[in-house]
Amino acid sequence: MDIQLINIGFGNIVSANRIIAIVSPESAPIKRIISDAKEQGRLVDATYGRRTRAVIITDSSHVVLSAIQPETVAHRFVVSKDPQGNNN
Known part of the structure; x- marks a missing residue:
């Protein structure tokens, strides 16, 4: 299995193979997910403030x-893969 990387801004990169969801932070359930992850040490802040x-x-x-x-x-x-599923 090839490792596919996604740029998430400011030179930060995440493994695309590990992503489950990309969501907006405005809703209360997502805010709870963020605070729970912070308490449990699972939060990575790549916003640079x-x-x-x-x-x-x-x-x-x-x-x-x-x-x-x-x-x-x-x-x-999505665009990091070509139609045949190969990395660009």
Whole structure:
């Protein structure tokens, strides 16, 4: 299995194979997920002090905060593969 990496802003990269969801941080359930992850030491803040715009949830229950829009992260996720499923 190839390792596919996604740029989530400011030179930070996440393994695309481990991503379960990319969501917006505004809802109360997502805010609870963020606070629970922070308490349990599973939160990775990759915003560099900027406003959180995307929350990335991984299969290891880690939560990654990003300062770029969820649509932008998702677009990078999708276009990083060609139609045959090979890495670009």
